[in-house]
Amino acid sequence: MNYKGSCHCGQIAFEAEGEISEVMECNCSICSRKGSLMWFVPRDKLHLLTPEENLATYMFGEHTIRHHFCPKCGIHPFGEATDPSGNRMAAINVRCLEDFDFSSLPVKHFDGRSL
Template sequence: MKYTGSCHCGDIAFEVEGELDSVTTCNCSICQRKGAMMWFVPRVALELKTPESAMATYTFNKHNIQHRFCPRCGIHPFGEAQTPDGNAMAAINVRCLDEVDLDALSVQAFDGRSI
């Protein structure tokens, strides 16, 4: 299924395709503060509808994950990284997707604080 999403002000817009049935929450220092519910997809499933120049990027700790956010409204719609075997992935914040019933999703907790 194809989903549309954006930051709050719409400066970052995107489409993502895949089967959305479960999400991951994380208690690491940034995810806990953002309150993101992440859906991991191959990076090729994410299509930006706005230029990459509309985004800002934040990295921390090992600087492996590019946390993308809107410099105007501050919302973090997704992040990008590579798996240990080199596959490009995107972590979509499903709270930024249109018309998704969050209560219908299976939520799995990840203990990122312990990494």
């Protein structure tokens, strides 16, 4: 299935391909403040519809996750990292997907605060 998403102002827009069976909520210092619900897909299943130059990026801690956000409206539509097997992945904030009801999806809780 194909999904479209964006930040609030539309400066960052994207499409993502895959099936959403669950989302993850992380309690680390940044995720708990952002309130993101993340859906993970291989990075090649995320396609930017706007220029990559529109992205701002924040990294902290071990600098392994690139938390992308819009410098204009401040919304965090997705992040990028490499999984333990070395695969490039995207963590898409399902709250940024168009016309998508995430309320019925199971939420997996991840204890990122303990890392």
